[in-house]
Amino acid sequence: xxxxxxxxxxxxxxxxxTNVQNxxxxxxxxxxxGGTGLANGTGILGxxxxxxxxxxxGTIIAAGSVGYGIDLAAGGxxxxxxxVAGYTGGIVVAGAPATAVNDGTVAxxxxxxxxxxxxxxxxxxxxxxxxxxAAAGGAxxxxxxxxxxxxxxxxxxxxxxxxxxxxxxTASYGVVLNAGGTLTNESGxxxxxxxxxxxxxxxxxxxxxMTAASGYAAVLAAGGxLANAAGALITGGVLAAGGQIGNSGxxxxxxxxxLDGTAAAPESFxxxxxxxxGGGTDGxxxxxxxxxxxxxxxxxxxAGTGISLQAGGSATNAGTIDAAxxxxxxxxxxxxxxxxxxxxxxxxAAGVGVSFADGGLITNAAGALIAGAAAGAALAGxxxxxxxxxxxxSSSGDGVSLGAGGSIANSGTILSNGxxxxxxxxxxTVANSGTMLGTTAGLALQGSxxxxxxxxGTINGRIGIDASGETGGAIxxxxxxxxxxxxxxxxxxSGNDILLVGAGAVFDGRVDGGGGTNLLELTAGxxxxxxxxxxxxxxxxxxxxxxxxxxxxxASAGSSADTVFAGAGSTVDFVGSGQLNFVAxxxxxxxxxxxxxxxxxxxxxxxxxxxxxxxxxxxxxxxIGGSGPTYVAGGNGRxxxxxxxxxxxxxxxxxxxxxxxxxNGPTTIFGGNSGDLxxxxxxxxxxxxxxxxxxxxxxxxxxxxxxYYAGGGSNVIVAGTGNDIVVGGGGADLIYAGATGNxxxxxxxxxxxxxGGAGNDYIQAGTGFSSVFAGSGAxxxxxxxxxxxxxxxxxxxxxxxxxxxxxxxxxxxxxxxLQGAYAGGGGTILTLPDKTQIILVGxxxxxxxxxxxx
Numbered sequence: 144x145x146x147x148x149x150x151x152x153x154x155x156x157x158x159x160x161t162n163v164q165n166x167x168x169x170x171x172x173x174x175x176x177g178g179t180g181l182a183n184g185t186g187i188l189g190x191x192x193x194x195x196x197x198x199x200x201g202t203i204i205a206a207g208s209v210g211y212g213i214d215l216a217a218g219g220x221x222x223x224x225x226x227v228a229g230y231t232g233g234i235v236v237a238g239a240p241a242t243a244v245n246d247g248t249v250a251x252x253x254x255x256x257x258x259x260x261x262x263x264x265x266x267x268x269x270x271x272x273x274x275x276x277a278a279a280g281g282a283x284x285x286x287x288x289x290x291x292x293x294x295x296x297x298x299x300x301x302x303x304x305x306x307x308x309x310x311x312x313t314a315s316y317g318v319v320l321n322a323g324g325t326l327t328n329e330s331g332x333x334x335x336x337x338x339x340x341x342x343x344x345x346x347x348x349x350x351x352x353m354t355a356a357s358g359y360a361a362v363l364a365a366g367g368x369l370a371n372a373a374g375a376l377i378t379g380g381v382l383a384a385g386g387q388i389g390n391s392g393x394x395x396x397x398x399x400x401x402l403d404g405t406a407a408a409p410e411s412f413x414x415x416x417x418x419x420x421g422g423g424t425d426g427x428x429x430x431x432x433x434x435x436x437x438x439x440x441x442x443x444x445x446a447g448t449g450i451s452l453q454a455g456g457s458a459t460n461a462g463t464i465d466a467a468x469x470x471x472x473x474x475x476x477x478x479x480x481x482x483x484x485x486x487x488x489x490x491x492a493a494g495v496g497v498s499f500a501d502g503g504l505i506t507n508a509a510g511a512l513i514a515g516a517a518a519g520a521a522l523a524g525x526x527x528x529x530x531x532x533x534x535x536x537s538s539s540g541d542g543v544s545l546g547a548g549g550s551i552a553n554s555g556t557i558l559s560n561g562x563x564x565x566x567x568x569x570x571x572t573v574a575n576s577g578t579m580l581g582t583t584a585g586l587a588l589q590g591s592x593x594x595x596x597x598x599x600g601t602i603n604g605r606i607g608i609d610a611s612g613e614t615g616g617a618i619x620x621x622x623x624x625x626x627x628x629x630x631x632x633x634x635x636x637s638g639n640d641i642l643l644v645g646a647g648a649v650f651d652g653r654v655d656g657g658g659g660t661n662l663l664e665l666t667a668g669x670x671x672x673x674x675x676x677x678x679x680x681x682x683x684x685x686x687x688x689x690x691x692x693x694x695x696x697x698a699s700a701g702s703s704a705d706t707v708f709a710g711a712g713s714t715v716d717f718v719g720s721g722q723l724n725f726v727a728x729x730x731x732x733x734x735x736x737x738x739x740x741x742x743x744x745x746x747x748x749x750x751x752x753x754x755x756x757x758x759x760x761x762x763x764x765x766x767i768g769g770s771g772p773t774y775v776a777g778g779n780g781r782x783x784x785x786x787x788x789x790x791x792x793x794x795x796x797x798x799x800x801x802x803x804x805x806x807n808g809p810t811t812i813f814g815g816n817s818g819d820l821x822x823x824x825x826x827x828x829x830x831x832x833x834x835x836x837x838x839x840x841x842x843x844x845x846x847x848x849x850x851y852y853a854g855g856g857s858n859v860i861v862a863g864t865g866n867d868i869v870v871g872g873g874g875a876d877l878i879y880a881g882a883t884g885n886x887x888x889x890x891x892x893x894x895x896x897x898x899g900g901a902g903n904d905y906i907q908a909g910t911g912f913s914s915v916f917a918g919s920g921a922x923x924x925x926x927x928x929x930x931x932x933x934x935x936x937x938x939x940x941x942x943x944x945x946x947x948x949x950x951x952x953x954x955x956x957x958x959x960x961l962q963g964a965y966a967g968g969g970g971t972i973l974t975l976p977d978k979t980q981i982i983l984v985g986x987x988x989x990x991x992x993x994x995x996x997x
């Protein structure tokens with residue numbers, strides 16, 4: 144073909160100036176020293192008149208002080224299969240884009256023919272370079288060796304480099320793409336440099352090896368992308384000012400990967416499964432714009448700090464991070480981190496698995512591990528959130544610590560061998576359905592902000608929950624298990640605290656409410672039980688039972704009185720021998736004392752606006768009804784009960800000496816045993832029924848109409864001022880009619896004493912002896928045929944106003960009894976056909992009008 148063939152031996156430079164010389168084939172040997180041939184000591188010079196094509200198969204050595212092996216002034220293409228070396232440049236092309244393909248050796252910085260070595264003299268960032276494409280850029284393909292004692296390959300304009308051989312920049316860069324471009328380093332290829340193997344590329348694909356003696360092996364100064372393939376190696380690290388980096392091979396360096404992006408050029412790094420990052424101080428370090436860094440690890444990162452985000456950002460780990468100091472560190476802004484792999488920071492006593500300095504979110508999935516010597520996860524600076532379904536562990540410090548509030552949601556395991564499982568240093572929220580285990584405490588609460596804890600799992604430590612340093616008040620809900628191996632399950636602080644206890648809650652150890660005004664609330668759900676109120680549970684001024692809840696509460700002897708507040712529809716059973724106060728709420732409440740034969744004493748119950756039901760056991764209880772109805776069962780003990788405004792039912796205990804007082808509403812009262820006092824009250828409608836033994840029944844001073852039933856003992860019954868009914872029983876009763884109302888009195892079967900009042904009373908004889916003192920009203924004394932038969936003495940009978948009413952007797956029998964009446968000895972005696980005797984004391988003029996038949 145046309146062109147020029149050079150195949151001789153040349154001691155002077157060759158100048159290409161006419162187009163007839165193009166293309167050029169060089170197969171010879173050329174050695175140019177300074178001052179020989181071309182003034183600059185260049186081997187082959189292609190002038191700017193033409194775009195040159197050169198096939199170089201020989202040996203070209205340009206040893207001049209500023210000499211190039213091949214210098215093309217107006218672009219072109221070079222196919223190099225031989226040896227080209229220049230003191231300051233092996234192949235240099237300017238003026239127009241160029242293509243350089245090397246299958247041989249291209250070198251810059253040589254001394255002596257056939258040898259080249261680095262020199263101590265330093266040049267600009269461009270010189271000396273094995274291959275240098277000046278302002279117009281182009282493409283470089285290397286299958287051989289390109290070496291410069293300063294730079295290997297330099298492209299001033301955008302271009303591309305494809306390397307399947309070796310490129311070396313001994314003192315500075317292996318490949319420089321000053322205006323960006325693409326670099327592909329093929330499998331088995333190498334790029335080595337003193338400072339950086341590659342700089343300036345915007346697209347970098349590495350399947351081979353890239354190394355740097357100092358600095359970073361790969362530098363994406365203007366951002367871009369880097370893909371480091373499986374089996375590939377980058378030694379010296381990667382620096383990127385934005386862009387995306389993906390690694391499936393190995394990247395090593397003091398800082399293996401550094402991301403310096405901006406808000407306009409955010410950066411991301413993905414370490415794929417099988418990828419390895421090895422760092423001295425840092426595996427991945429992001430120090431660019433706030434929140435712009437994103438890091439994902441599916442492989443292995445091993446460094447002093449595995450991942451360090453200096454301006455906030457986000458990271459994920461599905462692989463392994465092995466760190467001497469910190470596994471994942473996010474400072475300078477809020478962070479987000481999700482872990483499904485393994486993180487261990489145990490290389491020093493201060494090691495932390497994950498550390499945030501400005502709050503954020505940590506998610507640790509089921510099966511994942513975060514471990515650190517001093518802390519598993521430590522979040523400070525701002526409120527933070529941890530969601531853990533895996534394991535978070537510390538060998539000597541806090542399993543998890545929140546220094547500025549936030550929340551912990553744990554369904555996995557959080558544990559520490561030297562401190563608390565979890566620490567909230569400034570309040571916050573904990574929701575635990577897993578396990579929190581610590582040496583000093585399962586969970587520690589501190590600070591002046593409110594701390595809220597919900598436990599459905601297990602919290603275990605020397606103190607289960609230690610809130611002794613919490614001054615802002617804690618709200619703790621337990622439906623799981625809280626264990627204090629040192630004897631204290633829960634220790635609350637000096638604030639006003641609330642402990643909410645679920646039906647399935649377990650407390651292994653004491654529960655101390657601490658200082659402040661504290662509430663123990665028993666929540667609704669399945670029936671629950673709580674024992675040791677006043678001994679195991681102390682320093683709770685108020686005990687609440689939630690609406691609809693059903694609880695068995697055990698109090699302890701000698702304890703100070705606790706007050707129990709009941710919600711609507713609640714049911715409470717007291718056992719033990721302690722002191723308890725009970726206050727019902729706005730809805731119906733049911734309370735029992737001494738269930739199963741227990742001997743709870745000093746129970747004080749206050750009714751609310753709802754219905755109150757109280758069942759006493761063997762002890763002594765006091766019940767004060769509220770505005771709702773009140774229902775009291777006395778049990779085997781003793782009861783003092785005051786009915787509510789809406790009435791109800793009160794019954795005394797079998798121990799006797801009960802005091803049962805009706806409320807303002809209609810109330811039914813049943814006495815218990817001897818010594819009881821039953822009192823009607825309010826607007827009337829009360830029913831008082833004496834129990835066993837001798838009891839006292841008192842009527843109301845209001846105008847209500849009440850009913851009184853005597854029992855089998857000797858009772859004292861005083862009717863009220865309304866129109867009352869009194870029914871005698873089987874004992875020797877003393878019955879007083881009301882002071883002003885009209886009282887109906889029915890004597891019983893034993894000897895009774897009956898005293899009338901100022902009203903118009905009706906007094907009916909019973910089957911026993913009766914001594915009756917008539918009142919000042921117009922009274923009626925009734926006798927029923929066959930139901931009397933006893934002697935009845937009536938004092939104060941006034942024939943002018945009072946009547947004797949005979950029921951069930953024939954008209955003739957009544958007249959016969961009157962006719963046969965005996966008057967004398969200070970009175971009148973009538974004997975009825977059923978042998979009933981009526982003695983009217985002080986009456987001598989009994990007329991027919993005073994005896995009537997009904």
